Amino acid sequence: MGHSIFNPDRPYGADPDLQLLYWGKEKCPPGHSVGPGIRECYKVHFVHDGFGTVTVGERTHRLSAGEAFLIYPHIVTHYEADREAPWTYSWIAFQGAQAGAMLAETSLSPERPAFPMDLKLMPGLYDALCGVLARGGAAGLRLTALLYEFMFALTEAAPASAQAAKPPLRxxxxxxxxxxxxxxxxxxxxxxxxxxxxxxxxxxxxxxxxxxxxxxxxxxxxxxxxxxxxxxxxxxxxxxxxxxxxxxxxxxxxxxxxxxxxxxxxxxxxxxxxxx
Known part of the structure; x- marks a missing residue:
């Protein structure tokens, strides 16, 4: 089973615009299910191998290695590992006054939470975050820098221009x-x-x-x-x-x-x- 590693410098000294909360990694057993439920922060999962599904409302998305999905705060979400080839995923959770505005620069939405995530854009994020803690000392600034780097990678992985294909707002x-x-x-x-x-x-x-x-x-x-x-x-x-x-x-x-x-x-x- 996986577990989350919490940012030791949060809430003290955290950037109010963008705050790293925790991260983790897990090789899920067959059929491992989370939800339906809500989170109080944003949370991105990266699929490293295997398969699984994420469901928001009436829409279910099937994901495989090289893809990712974003959970929005206060949006009921359910995700489940495949029963034959369950996924391994890592995750990063964050919040902040500017988090919503940053994500508005992408094509993502609660209805369209899945996207391809080229691992070259953000290689070894989980290991990089763990490495910061292993070095000791004041980790807050280095962790925040990695989070901002990740947000930039996210805008490249799911650029806002893709929104042109979306139907107009009802x-x-x-x-x-x-x-x-x-x-x-x-x-x-x-x-x-x-x-x-x-x-x-x-x-x-x-x-x-x-x-x-x-x-x-x-x-x-x-x-x-x-x-x-x-x-x-x-x-x-x-x-x-x-x-x-x-x-x-x-x-x-x-x-x-x-x-x-x-x-x-x-x-x-x-x-x-x-x-x-």
């Missing part, structure tokens, strides 16, 4: 994008699904169906996860109390916030506070 997708923008701008307020639907001019029930079809989760759940992700960052900074964080992400009741936080993250907000 009107329904535009509604979902507008609602996500609204959530990101107003998550700290007492917003409801009814307000979201009204903002984009749709019936609440119809809007909820569109949103779930696009992202795999209902809007209430997306809002909850987005708020709790923001809360993690605020708690981890050590600059705010639990009550202040609760109000900052839209909860006037700190007890309700703590309950929802534990339900979402598996532990209490206080456990996310840095040690004194």
């Amino acid at each position: 009107k329904q997708d535009g509604y979902v994008h507008r609602s996500i923008d609204f959530i990101h701008a107003h998550y700290g307020e007492n917003i409801t699904v009814t307000q979201l639907a009204a903002h984009i001019g749709l019936d609440r029930k119809y809007f909820s169906v569109l949103f779930k079809e696009a992202l795999g989760i209902p809007p209430q759940q997306y809002l909850l996860h987005y708020r709790m992700d923001k809360a993690c960052g605020l708690l981890g900074s050590g600059a705010y109390t639990v009550g202040e964080v609760a109000r900052s992400v839209g909860y006037q009741d700190a007890l309700l916030f703590s309950k929802m936080f534990k339900k979402t993250k598996g532990s209490s907000p206080k456990q996310f506070l840095p040690p004194p």
Whole structure:
């Protein structure tokens, strides 16, 4: 079984625009399956040998050696190793304020997560990352440099010009994008699904169906996860109390916030506070 190696310099000293979280490698047993589920970060898998499939929504993609796929945060994804010739893959997980903008320079999308990855563009990424840790010392800058190098390789492996072959954006997708923008701008307020639907001019029930079809989760759940992700960052900074964080992400009741936080993250907000 494989395991992930976490960036020891994260979150301290991390680049807020692009942060390497962890990486790993695994030779999967036949039929090894992950999901369906969501991640809270971007994660790229590279297939070194064998076969497998990745499914997002109603679309399933079969991949083999020399190909890769990107998992988007908060998008329900399922991937599974072939039962006759299971794949070996490595992975790299990242996030950051500019990660989405960088990926917008590629032809990738949640509906089209698979792409050919010429290993010559980024030779031995897993070994290179492990080598940085083996050298000791302050690894953060070297790890970040490798991540930026990888992002450049990604734009070459899946160039944005390939988007010309994509169908035009559906009107329904535009509604979902507008609602996500609204959530990101107003998550700290007492917003409801009814307000979201009204903002984009749709019936609440119809809007909820569109949103779930696009992202795999209902809007209430997306809002909850987005708020709790923001809360993690605020708690981890050590600059705010639990009550202040609760109000900052839209909860006037700190007890309700703590309950929802534990339900979402598996532990209490206080456990996310840095040690004194």
